[in-house]
Amino acid sequence: MSALLNGEPEGCRSLIPGGCSTRVPGRFPPPGGIEVELDHGPSLATRWFNGTVTGQARVVEALQRIAYLLERAREPTYRVRAFRNAAATISALGDDELRGRVQAGTLTELRGIGKVTAEVVTEALSGETPVYLRRLEATGGQPVAEGGAEIRAALRGDLHTHSDWSDGGSPIADMVAAAQALGHEYIALTDHSPRLTVANGLSAERLRRQLDALAELNAGSGGIRVLTGIEVDINEDGSLDQSDDLLGRLDVVVASVHSKLRMPQEEMTRRMVTAIANPHVDVLGHCTGRLVTGGRGTRPESAFDAEVVFAACARFGVAVEINSRPERLDPPKRLLRLAVEAGCQFAVNTDAHAPGQLDWQPYGCERAAACGVPLENIVNTWAVQDLLSWTAQQS
Template sequence: DDLEAACRKRQIRTLRGLGARTEWNIIRGIQALRERGDQVPLGVALPVARDIQAHLEVLPQVKEVELAGQLRRREEMVDKLELVVAGTEPKEVLAVLPGLAEVEEILARSEDSIRLRLKSGPVLEVLAAEPKCYWWTLWKATGSAEHVAQVLALAAERGLLIGGPDAVPPDVLLAGVASEDEFYQRLGLSFIPPEIREGKEEVDAARQGRLPQLVDLADIRGDLHCHSRWSDGVMSLEELAQAAAAKGYEFVAVCDHSQSLTVANGLSVERLRAQHREIQELNEKLGSIQLLSGIEVDILADGSLDLPDSVLAERDVVIASIHSGFRQDMEQLTMRIIKAVENPHVDIIGHPTGRLLGRRDPYAVDMERVIEAAARTGTVLEINASPDRLDLNDVNARAAKEAGVKIVINTDAHSQPELDNMHLGLSVARRAWLTKDDLVNAWSWQEIKEYFARKS
């Protein structure tokens, strides 16, 4: 309540590195928690769960705490916050939870679990186990019901479970197994990352050694979609470069809005070229990071772009996005995006479906046709890591991968804290089974530049 009040009084924007956009995002997050009942966007749920996790980790009775369920699988919307706790006295651990300041009421409790309603809205469920049973409890609480059933059926087939999959006391399960990794190994499976434990094709792929090496945060070498105070961001160009360098990035692209988006202080041709000159000057004194001159050009109602090709050709990175005309029919919206895809100067399509999680459904676009066009032209599709968007979603990102389309995870950061949202986009990429080869910002800038040049 205090945070929301501070945002509405415009006090947050007075803090260094924050601005009106940050205030609005905080307010929207609080509203999303209150209005959506038990279902919460991942980007809102994770910080709340991490806060509860931090409370538990400092308790002397607690040995380990980990997120579970939909949160650990990184689903974009979660029905509840789930945690699994290892402690020598599980009952004592659970007894602490109702006293936390965040808790509004107890919904249910048993000897080894408790379900609570938080004041911010979502349901919290905590499972407690003795240390020797922790990995088993965590594993069962992480995978979807289908994944758990498939793996337990395989274990039963191999005679590794006593009493059948539904009656396995943890203390007699696979003697000598002490982790999820060892459990999968004992079943002849490669380790299955939590994000893809959905009961689809992952168990067969693990059995056949076909699971890909999923992209990791350490693989990310740069961010190709950030905004500065030249349009509606709060960072100067130098501050953006320094913030990206502090994350260990090799490159970062400033892609401010184009001229038609006046509400975001979009750049005219003259201002864009002036910005480019400042970028060139900065690159002469920057150390390990390269600041790239880009643009997020608007795709207009008729599919044309907001800037002439001659200006786009001067940019290191061109992202084309729709910011208006969401109510057009599917044929018109799809035509607009495909027309942008076919422009030789467009490198990336930004937030391709235009959704805002929990607030605005995707617009009516035929993603199958967009993906086909992107594959044909070599245009990259974006996973926008903004917690409001996560767009592309995992289903479309997987379809793009299978069609041979390259993907980029961008934060669309308008402030320094928003650069930290890369992990949210990474969650989508991992759920889509993406590897470093699929993701252009896991490449060097030289490799990206050469890939973009093939289209021109």
């Protein structure tokens, strides 16, 4: 995994994703060789602090769980990073040194440990549920949405995620571990394409390096398949922001509009249909580009002929993404119902930029169920080989 960890910016490299409400238990070896089992249930705090996990492992899990819940709540990256960095620091300590520093009150002398994280460490080590974690569990530890249970149970993976190779906040290893903890059989890494410089889009050379890293990761991973992918920009003329050669090497291609969102309707329709007809495209990402809430403010939908666009998706076998990000929830329900009527296939994705955001899929499942999306038409309910056979047919 050296290429994966050393080829791009560093972050917290723990393979514990911080805990989550899991469908399938998993075991993950974080740095230091401590093995912790992630369990079922809406909150892991009970198991952490009932004596079955002790010492350093309990502290690391508490810090990671806090980071996870902050990510899920869309808190600022710097706040999340403070807890992930603290977890990495504690992971490198021996249990005796950790207890000694807590007793001596010298935790804050360590790089990555501040006043707040030191309080969490101290409380967790003593066997208490840290106040910070208790507060987060009360406000954000429950399932994000209640509907769409049948679809949630059938999902096998997520086809739109980002890492710190582009504008995500965490290394690939952390994203993969969180996906496995959620019970996913596969996850597609779809970092941005070069034109989107504001999101640190991958040049052709960086994408090649990422493909090498993912091949190395898949060779040593157990149980979960990391699919190669990209969220490729749809240029103004409908062409794609990456070479055909590289797009042809990828398992999953999500094509999205990120620029000139206010194009006239006829031009936007032509732009989108041209991209949909490209044989490399598998999924049409967040089709309206709208933002309904969040720190970036709101943004209206792009204008396009939805009947024409969805007819093209159905004709060319391109799945319409049901984007589960709370600030997007794209497409809106009226368009989602129109896509169902057009006979489209769908992908319920998170567009996650951090491990905790992988837990947003229930938002999309709830909307899919409400709009009558047939379960068999959701491509990420399929087994990985069936999915890959489908994407191969696209190109």
